[in-house]
Amino acid sequence: MADDRPLRGERRSEPRCPDCGVTGMEHIISRESIERSRARQPWFSVVHCDACGHVYDVISKHVFTIEAPPRFTLPRQSESSSGER
Numbered sequence: 001m002a003d004d005r006p007l008r009g010e011r012r013s014e015p016r017c018p019d020c021g022v023t024g025m026e027h028i029i030s031r032e033s034i035e036r037s038r039a040r041q042p043w044f045s046v047v048h049c050d051a052c053g054h055v056y057d058v059i060s061k062h063v064f065t066i067e068a069p070p071r072f073t074l075p076r077q078s079e080s081s082s083g084e085r
Ligand SMILES: [Zn+2]
Pocket: 017, 018, 019, 020, 021, 022, 049, 050, 051, 052, 053, 054
């Protein structure tokens, strides 16, 4: 296991907390909101540092629930299928 790659201070794969300086994914914890929608889905989840509590990001989960799948209408296909008979 020879790792010759020099460490350039920061490793990209290891996120670092800007507040307390702790590094590593294991220190980044996501917590779901206590309040939930009727579908028992958490409204959002908070991504925070487990060492100091610094909040990295708030992900609104509810958005994903509302978001409808993209509708693709292929004009050619629908035209030919409706026109050809
Ligand atoms: Zn921190």
